[in-house]
Amino acid sequence: MRTFTTALLAGTIALAAGAAYAENPMVGGAAMYADKNIVENAVNSKDHSTLVAAVQAAGLVETLSGPGPFTVFAPTNAAFAALPAGTVETLLKPENKDQLTKILTCHVVGAKAMAADIKKMVDDDEGEHPVKTVGGCTWTAQYEGNKVMLTDENGNVANVTIANVEQSNGVIHVIDKVLLPKM
Structure with a gap:
């Protein structure tokens, strides 16, 4: 009886842990775990390899692995690919x-x-909310139905395609465009 009870308890704990992870959306074919940080999860998303390479080139791995909290609007590889030809390669050079x-x-x-929250x-700002970023940019947030846009x-407008990907140090919202500072 004790073995059965122990097995049942272990199975219940495993099921509960699986259910907790199931609430977080899959991103880029990979499970996103709420107990991992932004970088630990992003490296597993096949849709964010360009973003991960850029974060590494910019020296931001340690920062985005830190305690946060952070909200990251994470452009996909397709978003980076939509930039003018050669832009990503140029930005990844050490001099840039x-x-x-x-x-x-x-x-x-x-x-x-x-x-x-967004x-x-x-709503509190009657249809548009200014979003101040760590980099000093200010985006404008809006929404239609359940779709958040920046x-x-x-x-340029980026749509949140996957929202609320919880991380141990914040949240990721996947977006379909790279947002750019005033040039």
């Missing part, structure tokens, strides 16, 4: 580290903001 760092930190907010801020300082 400052510009790359500026662009990446403009995708980071120094607080944890779930989609519901929508409430938009507009950069150049008028």
Whole structure:
């Protein structure tokens, strides 16, 4: 009886742990775990290899592995590929580290903001909410239905395609465009 009870308890704990992880969406074909940090999860997403390479080139791995909390609006590989030809390669060069760092930190907010939080801020501001980033950029958040959108300082709109990917040090929202500072 004791073995059965122990096995049942172990199975219940495993099921509960699996259910906790199941709440977090899959990103880039990989499970995202709420007990891992932003970098630990991002490296497993096949849709974010360009972002991970950029974070490494900018020297931001340690920062984004830190305690946070952070909200990261994470552009996909397709978002980076949509930039003009040669842009990513140029930004990844060591001599362009400052510009790359500026662009990446403009995708980071120094607080944890779930989609519901963003929508409430938009509602409180009557339809548009200014989003101040770690990199000094200010984006404009809006939403339609359940879709959150950010507009950069150049008028480019990024849609949140996967929201609320919880991390141990914040949250990731996957976006379909790279947001750029005023040029």
